[in-house]
Amino acid sequence: MLRYLDAGESHGKALVAIIEGFPSNVAINVERINRQLYRRQRGYGRGNRMKIEKDKIDVISGIRGGKTTGSPICVMIQNIDYDNWKEVMDISKEYPEKVKIPRPGHADLNGALKYNIDDIRNVYERASARETAIRVAVGAISMELLREFNVKINSRTISIGDVRDESSVQLENDEHYAAIESSLVRCFDKIAEKKMIELINKASSLGETLGGCVEIKAFNIPCGLGSYVSYDRRMDFRIMGAIASIQGVKAVEIGDGIFASTQFGSHVNDEIIINNGMYKRNSNYAGGIEGGITNGMPINIRAFMKPIPTTKVEINTVDLMGNIKKSRYERSDVCAVPALGVICENVVAFEVAKAFLEKFSGDSIEDIKNSYDYYVGRIIRR
Ligand SMILES: Cc1cc2nc3c(=O)[nH]c(=O)nc-3n(C[C@H](O)[C@H](O)[C@H](O)COP(=O)(O)O)c2cc1C
Numbered sequence: 539m540l541r542y543l544d545a546g547e548s549h550g551k552a553l554v555a556i557i558e559g560f561p562s563n564v565a566i567n568v569e570r571i572n573r574q575l576y577r578r579q580r581g582y583g584r585g586n587r588m589k590i591e592k593d594k595i596d597v598i599s600g601i602r603g604g605k606t607t608g609s610p611i612c613v614m615i616q617n618i619d620y621d622n623w624k625e626v627m628d629i630s631k632e633y634p635e636k637v638k639i640p641r642p643g644h645a646d647l648n649g650a651l652k653y654n655i656d657d658i659r660n661v662y663e664r665a666s667a668r669e670t671a672i673r674v675a676v677g678a679i680s681m682e683l684l685r686e687f688n689v690k691i692n693s694r695t696i697s698i699g700d701v702r703d704e705s706s707v708q709l710e711n712d713e714h715y716a717a718i719e720s721s722l723v724r725c726f727d728k729i730a731e732k733k734m735i736e737l738i739n740k741a742s743s744l745g746e747t748l749g750g751c752v753e754i755k756a757f758n759i760p761c762g763l764g765s766y767v768s769y770d771r772r773m774d775f776r777i778m779g780a781i782a783s784i785q786g787v788k789a790v791e792i793g794d795g796i797f798a799s800t801q802f803g804s805h806v807n808d809e810i811i812i813n814n815g816m817y818k819r820n821s822n823y824a825g826g827i828e829g830g831i832t833n834g835m836p837i838n839i840r841a842f843m844k845p846i847p848t849t850k851v852e853i854n855t856v857d858l859m860g861n862i863k864k865s866r867y868e869r870s871d872v873c874a875v876p877a878l879g880v881i882c883e884n885v886v887a888f889e890v891a892k893a894f895l896e897k898f899s900g901d902s903i904e905d906i907k908n909s910y911d912y913y914v915g916r917i918i919r920r
Pocket residue numbers: 585643644645665666667670784785786787788846847848869870871872874877878881
């Protein structure tokens with residue numbers, strides 16, 4: 539079973555992950571993984587922290603001579619900002635200035651009460667979305683396996699605040715995708731991009747923040763990943779849960795789930811067809827998953843992020859002693875929606891790789907390819 543654990547604090551020394559169950563002989567391109575980390579750091583609306591960090595993986599184990607060995611893969615990303623926080627993060631001496639005022643919208647208060655912590659810093663150091671850097675590294679490593687099977691996972695920004703990119707985009711089209719990648723907000727339409735940037739500037743000047751929506755599509759996913767037999771093996775459960783776990787995400791949609799809920803059944807049921815010997819659907823309202831199993835159509839997901847909760851605009855809160863206070867501000871992003879798309883791509887890559895290895899199990903890439911080829915041969919209709 540493919541699994542991982544990650545650890546690390548936002549202003550601690552580093553973030554680490556140990557991935558276990560990854561097959562041997564998978565070629566790993568470290569530059570490609572670092573490229574994903576770079577993409578996650580970009581995007582209009584990020585705060586000053588992103589000017590400090592230069593995320594790159596340091597491989598500690600499990601990869602040798604450019605290939606996985608089958609042993610646990612351990613990777614680390616250094617927090618460059620740690621240099622500025624050494625005293626605060628000292629592991630042996632208590633830092634005298636404890637954080638007592640919880641920020642609404644964060645884990646701050648719930649975490650402090652739950653863990654009986656009198657310094658809220660201990661909560662938000664771990665609850666922070668800094669953790670998404672190491673999750674992207676894990677996803678990017680998973681993607682190295684999926685590449686062998688031609689899987690492609692792309693994303694784009696659909697909206698920031700109330701500005702939407704209404705253009706119909708082919709996310710599998712390299713030219714279209716290059717346009718998205720070159721956009722500061724990762725949307726396709728240049729007019730929408732301009733409006734999104736103006737809105738982010740406006741929010742920033744008001745001491746406000748923004749959320750939005752991203753779309754993620756996974757292509758060349760074989761029919762048969764996940765299962766209906768138990769709730770926790772369903773692909774929709776796994777993918778939606780993984781995306782909902784990303785800091786700030788408050789809603790996830792598979793396919794056209796929201797639109798379909800307003801329609802007559804026969805209008806939004808995807809008819810089954812046969813195309814080049816492969817079962818397909820003539821539409822994709824279901825977003826590539828039926829009955830908890832991938833159906834061979836692209837997996838289509840939307841993730842919705844709330845506005846960044848830390849605002850310069852003060853709102854009311856209550857401190858750990860029960861006194862009414864105004865919320866605190868140190869520094870913060872104004873908008874992280876462009877980063878969210880990149881994070882989702884990689885989070886989905888891990889979930890797909892995990893389900894892929896359940897279906898096509900094997901300890902080496904060669905065994906997995908044999909299993910995959912046999913299965914594809916079995917389900918083809920000539
Ligand atoms: C890439 C990224 C960057 C974020 N940056 C900030 C930030 O600078 N300030 C902030 O208050 N929240 C930020 N957030 C959001 C918080 O981490 C998130 O709202 C908080 O953890 C609570 O969300 P939850 O209830 O979904 O866990 C960011 C989220 C992501 C995904």
